[in-house]
Amino acid sequence: MPEIFRSLPKVPYEGPQSKNPLAFKYYDEDRKILGKSMREHLPFAMAWWHNLCATGTDMFGPGTANKSFGAPVGTMAHAKAKVDAGFEFMQKLGIGYFCFHDVDLVPEADTLAETNARLDEITDYIKVKMADTGIRCLWGTANMFSNPRFMNGAGSTNSVDVYCHAAAQIKKALDCTVKLGGRGYVFWGGREGYETLLNTDVKFEQENIAALMRMAVTYGRSIGFTGDFFIEPKPKEPMKHQYDFDAATAIGFLRQYGLDKDFKMNIEANHATLAGHTFQHDLRIAAINGMLGSVDANQGDYLLGWDTDEFPFNVYETTFCMLEVLKAGGLPNGGFNFDAKNRRPSYTYEDMFLAFILGMDAFALGLIKAAQLIEDGRLDAFIKERYASFAGPLGQKIRAGEATLAELAALAVQKGAPALPGSGKQEYLESVVNAVLFGG
Numbered sequence: 001m002p003e004i005f006r007s008l009p010k011v012p013y014e015g016p017q018s019k020n021p022l023a024f025k026y027y028d029e030d031r032k033i034l035g036k037s038m039r040e041h042l043p044f045a046m047a048w049w050h051n052l053c054a055t056g057t058d059m060f061g062p063g064t065a066n067k068s069f070g071a072p073v074g075t076m077a078h079a080k081a082k083v084d085a086g087f088e089f090m091q092k093l094g095i096g097y098f099c100f101h102d103v104d105l106v107p108e109a110d111t112l113a114e115t116n117a118r119l120d121e122i123t124d125y126i127k128v129k130m131a132d133t134g135i136r137c138l139w140g141t142a143n144m145f146s147n148p149r150f151m152n153g154a155g156s157t158n159s160v161d162v163y164c165h166a167a168a169q170i171k172k173a174l175d176c177t178v179k180l181g182g183r184g185y186v187f188w189g190g191r192e193g194y195e196t197l198l199n200t201d202v203k204f205e206q207e208n209i210a211a212l213m214r215m216a217v218t219y220g221r222s223i224g225f226t227g228d229f230f231i232e233p234k235p236k237e238p239m240k241h242q243y244d245f246d247a248a249t250a251i252g253f254l255r256q257y258g259l260d261k262d263f264k265m266n267i268e269a270n271h272a273t274l275a276g277h278t279f280q281h282d283l284r285i286a287a288i289n290g291m292l293g294s295v296d297a298n299q300g301d302y303l304l305g306w307d308t309d310e311f312p313f314n315v316y317e318t319t320f321c322m323l324e325v326l327k328a329g330g331l332p333n334g335g336f337n338f339d340a341k342n343r344r345p346s347y348t349y350e351d352m353f354l355a356f357i358l359g360m361d362a363f364a365l366g367l368i369k370a371a372q373l374i375e376d377g378r379l380d381a382f383i384k385e386r387y388a389s390f391a392g393p394l395g396q397k398i399r400a401g402e403a404t405l406a407e408l409a410a411l412a413v414q415k416g417a418p419a420l421p422g423s424g425k426q427e428y429l430e431s432v433v434n435a436v437l438f439g440g
């Protein structure tokens, strides 16, 4: 098979002093951090759609990148060329996993039967590559948002026939995920939401989404899927309002419909910031609810109100992300999927490599710095001290749920006005973070 990225090498680790653009400066896969290798801490994944399919098309113009990989686009030959390109790319970057939508793998045919036959053919081809390289599938999903039939949603659609079609797509995407040994299955509710409440029965739609997810769980478990189902929250875009607005909303939904045992969150940085949160906020909310499943690793632009899917660059954000992940004990069935795309003017094969080097190094640096923050201990010590007043008998009684309102009211009268709580010392804590990030 001809090499596709012919002029591009296997990317080595050369260390922070290196000026070689095609080398890692921080991602040293065998380096041990807190007892585990960077490779184990950071199961990186390539998103099939951005890396192998997207050409940089935007609302104002066509793509700039050529992703034909030497085959006519829209054919099965092209689908196979993408597999060849993808596996060569992942091997050269040392990426252990990939994520896919059904329609990223093959061109959609006129009938489900034909599309499914194409999926069977391509997954056979992928399986051979997986066996040859040791590269694995992180998660699969069904694209239930691009085809015009999903204009009103998939689980939330008003059309029972579209709903039925969505079920068929999920079934096949689950079959493919299980066939490829995927550790997760994602629901990103791209069109599960509304444009106006004037035409929408929210309760009806949410019940239908939950029913579709329940059917997916039942079917998945019946074919031996032991991984996690993930909801990937996003507040808007393409819809004005999306039901899986943020982690807290999605967790509430899962609990309401009894789906919380099978589902976790796939938190995407740019989705969290679109919801008006920090990336760290949504990771924390997922983690404290035992639902931190996986991460879509990217970043947004704080000046723009949409999903720019940039490669991670902001080391504060990767550090805070890794702090949450380390404290949660890792991502058992998850990983760090670069749901990120090159900027439109970065259209060369080399740019694809440089983007992943940036993202992998930004997360490696985040991991190193998060571990240093934990080892430094000042942040944890401050938080512990901040709540120290609850360590006494009164605090413990309250924490144990044994205090009554009347009792506390009587005590408050007896104690008189409380002193001001201790200083939050945000500026001090921020200086600790900077000292750990940039200190000599």
Ligand code: XUL
Pocket: 101, 141, 186, 188, 232, 234, 268, 296, 307, 339
């Ligand atoms: C869209 C998005 C999706 C999901 C998978 O914003 O993030 O690519 O990750 O459907």
Ligand code: CO
Pocket: 188, 232, 268, 296, 339
């Ligand atoms: Co995503």
